[in-house]
Amino acid sequence: VYGAARAAFKLVFTLFSISLVTFLATNALPTDIGRAALGRGATPEQLEAFREQQGLNEPVVRRYVTWLTNFARGDWGTSLVSGQPVRLVIQPKMERTVALSLAGFFIALPCSLALGLLSARRSGTRLDLTISTGTLLLVSLPEFIVGILLILVFAVILGWLPVDSTALAFESSPSAVLEAYALPALALALIVAPYITRMMRANAREVFAEPYVQAAILRGISGNRLTRRYVLPNALPPVVNGLALILAELLSGVVVIEYVFAFPGAGQLLVASVGAKDIPTVQALVLLFGTFFVVLNLLADLIVVLMTPKLRTATAS
Amino acid sequence: VETPLQHLLERELDRRGLLRLGAAAAVGSSFLSACGGSDSAGTPADAGATGASDVTRGGVVLVSYSAASSTDKLDPARAVTGLEACIGGMLYDNLVRTDLQFNIQPGLATSWDVTPDAKTWTFQLRDGVEFHNGQPLTSQDVVFSIARILDPDVGSGGAVNLAPVLDADGIKADGPSTVVFELKAPHAFLPAILAAYTQRIIPDGETEFKGNGTGPFTIKSFEAGAGFEVARNPNYWEEGKPYLDGVRVAVVLEQATKVQSVVAGDADLADTIEYSAIPTVQQASSLELYPAPGGVFLPLVAAANNEPFAHEGVRQALKLAVDRQRMVDVVYHGQATVSADVTVPPNDAFYPSIDPFPYDPAEARSLLKQAGYSNGVDVTLYTSQAYPGIVDTAVAYKEMAAEAGINVDVQVWPAASYWDKVWLKKPFMVSSWLRQHVSVILQQVYSQESPWDESQFADPQFEDLIVQAQGSTDEAEQKELYGQAMQLANDKSGEIVPCHAAKVWVGKDKVKGLKLDISNDANFHEVYIA
Numbered sequence: 001v002y003g004a005a006r007a008a009f010k011l012v013f014t015l016f017s018i019s020l021v022t023f024l025a026t027n028a029l030p031t032d033i034g035r036a037a038l039g040r041g042a043t044p045e046q047l048e049a050f051r052e053q054q055g056l057n058e059p060v061v062r063r064y065v066t067w068l069t070n071f072a073r074g075d076w077g078t079s080l081v082s083g084q085p086v087r088l089v090i091q092p093k094m095e096r097t098v099a100l101s102l103a104g105f106f107i108a109l110p111c112s113l114a115l116g117l118l119s120a121r122r123s124g125t126r127l128d129l130t131i132s133t134g135t136l137l138l139v140s141l142p143e144f145i146v147g148i149l150l151i152l153v154f155a156v157i158l159g160w161l162p163v164d165s166t167a168l169a170f171e172s173s174p175s176a177v178l179e180a181y182a183l184p185a186l187a188l189a190l191i192v193a194p195y196i197t198r199m200m201r202a203n204a205r206e207v208f209a210e211p212y213v214q215a216a217i218l219r220g221i222s223g224n225r226l227t228r229r230y231v232l233p234n235a236l237p238p239v240v241n242g243l244a245l246i247l248a249e250l251l252s253g254v255v256v257i258e259y260v261f262a263f264p265g266a267g268q269l270l271v272a273s274v275g276a277k278d279i280p281t282v283q284a285l286v287l288l289f290g291t292f293f294v295v296l297n298l299l300a301d302l303i304v305v306l307m308t309p310k311l312r313t314a315t316a317s
Numbered sequence: 318v319e320t321p322l323q324h325l326l327e328r329e330l331d332r333r334g335l336l337r338l339g340a341a342a343a344v345g346s347s348f349l350s351a352c353g354g355s356d357s358a359g360t361p362a363d364a365g366a367t368g369a370s371d372v373t374r375g376g377v378v379l380v381s382y383s384a385a386s387s388t389d390k391l392d393p394a395r396a397v398t399g400l401e402a403c404i405g406g407m408l409y410d411n412l413v414r415t416d417l418q419f420n421i422q423p424g425l426a427t428s429w430d431v432t433p434d435a436k437t438w439t440f441q442l443r444d445g446v447e448f449h450n451g452q453p454l455t456s457q458d459v460v461f462s463i464a465r466i467l468d469p470d471v472g473s474g475g476a477v478n479l480a481p482v483l484d485a486d487g488i489k490a491d492g493p494s495t496v497v498f499e500l501k502a503p504h505a506f507l508p509a510i511l512a513a514y515t516q517r518i519i520p521d522g523e524t525e526f527k528g529n530g531t532g533p534f535t536i537k538s539f540e541a542g543a544g545f546e547v548a549r550n551p552n553y554w555e556e557g558k559p560y561l562d563g564v565r566v567a568v569v570l571e572q573a574t575k576v577q578s579v580v581a582g583d584a585d586l587a588d589t590i591e592y593s594a595i596p597t598v599q600q601a602s603s604l605e606l607y608p609a610p611g612g613v614f615l616p617l618v619a620a621a622n623n624e625p626f627a628h629e630g631v632r633q634a635l636k637l638a639v640d641r642q643r644m645v646d647v648v649y650h651g652q653a654t655v656s657a658d659v660t661v662p663p664n665d666a667f668y669p670s671i672d673p674f675p676y677d678p679a680e681a682r683s684l685l686k687q688a689g690y691s692n693g694v695d696v697t698l699y700t701s702q703a704y705p706g707i708v709d710t711a712v713a714y715k716e717m718a719a720e721a722g723i724n725v726d727v728q729v730w731p732a733a734s735y736w737d738k739v740w741l742k743k744p745f746m747v748s749s750w751l752r753q754h755v756s757v758i759l760q761q762v763y764s765q766e767s768p769w770d771e772s773q774f775a776d777p778q779f780e781d782l783i784v785q786a787q788g789s790t791d792e793a794e795q796k797e798l799y800g801q802a803m804q805l806a807n808d809k810s811g812e813i814v815p816c817h818a819a820k821v822w823v824g825k826d827k828v829k830g831l832k833l834d835i836s837n838d839a840n841f842h843e844v845y846i847a
Contacts, residue, residue: 166567
């Protein structure tokens, strides 16, 4: 109970900090929201009237408190530029982003776990070397380039898949929807997979070197049984812990990838909203992304506890 | 050093440029003669080369659009982006239409008339027009729509050109199909103002803004920052139009992806591309460029209230230090026309007969010397990625001006705050303007009354001339007065306009009838698929 309370406190404190930093940062932007709303051709008088009307002349602290209490109540505010409720704008796009992230993650996870294990089992062979070099190469490529390369190969040269994912913004056939998800999900998978693979490989190699695994090998246990019963249960928990960090990679990756593929999701919305100086939308999105990150981290901790008998009993007592 | 390719390009464009100018001259400006109350009651004259016979009906055109924002909305009075202008033209109509040359054509109004003092305008509305929900169009809808644009609480960009001459209570319905505008000050070009993308007609009392207009298409879906879909309006008042069954517009913010979507064939059209992408597109044989000549200009602006630009000689030296043709080739890949230092493009009916300043570094040096700068001048030129071509213009100018003893230090400013912190604030910068009617663009750029007189021109004689021109209903006199005003601007102001550039769309060559204009970004009501 104590542990849970502490975790909850940490969660709330972190989210509060995120909200504060977001609010202050967006308010410090050297841009004029009025000009964004009224266009470059707005007169100084129009701009001043707009500031007054939208309450932008009130003290920052009061605006922050109002915004936060409204947000907590589910009222995410109104876009000053378009006049639309922020929540209505974000919701459909956030749903697509969550689907895309999950797709990317679950494509990457089994593949990279398998590759990592394989690499560790065949440690030092040419296969291991190929996997290591390949993942290193992928890690060093900017996310942007990964996306563009996929477009070039699968959409422009081979012509198998659409260049952009804009079909999602319309009523489209199920196959068109799948095609629209395919390339960005693959790109996202390629962005996170190298991290997981390398983590899995390193952990599995350590476990392979452990005396109890060596003992098992001496007892004649080998192949899949060795991997499944001895290596995996011990190599996996640190990987799950590390996955939480990979989420950060996934979240930043999704923003870039959505932009490249014109994927109508929350990541592209974030980029567009910053461009449009649509501050309420930016604030809501950053807070949401922050919340996801914190909650998923917590979840990863929890899974590790459940997977590790020693930790499980330690928490119970 | 010019490559043979550049040579070829230049020749080709010279020819095309001539054709273009020739065409513009032939069309001429029949501004007031077109609206002198003659009842051109039928459908607007189909000026396009497309005879109705070879038009194919049906089909849906897919467009990739990047001049869009996550804050786009269906309220036409508050439209800002290219996409908002485009969808506005699909869903709504204006009282009158205009093309790139500001030839005014009937829209929801079939005819109009002005008193000789240019202060009272009367518009006759078309009979039998219905909004998409079946409600008939009346004069009350027009009164509401235009009065709403003037309401400061709405925050319409359209108020800027309208409010100086019109109050909301000056708009009156005279019976169900006549609207009278009683102006505060003379304005001989009111129809050109009313053709803008903010001046759409919506139903009286509209608060919903879900796209209920009288336009050629009806709305099917709209998601800001993602895209929209429209379908043919079967009851459109213009007989037989539109030709398409529908249009689907997808927002693709990233320029490279947008161009690739057309190259790979996923999209049929892409909106305004960056000039640097033109060579890529020209390599693809099935693609065609749709240029709107004179759609935009990127002036170098030297504010005359700052040293060293306060000297007229220095300002002229700056103008002599730009190689205009080279600017056209290098920055715009040929999609521009060399211009005198005036804010209307060479294909405008009001473009004056002024020879542009030549590229003459020696003369520029001697002017600088006379102004007391015998060792040349050091200036800081601000630029930004805020609009395609602005950075390239600054860099090209730096090279050209060095010959004339003008040492340019180019500072690239972040795009997000360029219009807030640099424009109208720094003494030497690259600006950008979209094509506007001569009455508007001269007033906005040069007049002391305008909040955007970026070059701080402040010439009393110029101010007199443009007020006189706006109050004249005689076409020859208008041309004469505007010509004199622009001669002053060309000779004396710090507004350097090396060329007027085309806004360039790109698309598959099977898409026909697309017209880029000022009211709609691109106009789809005559588009068809061959």
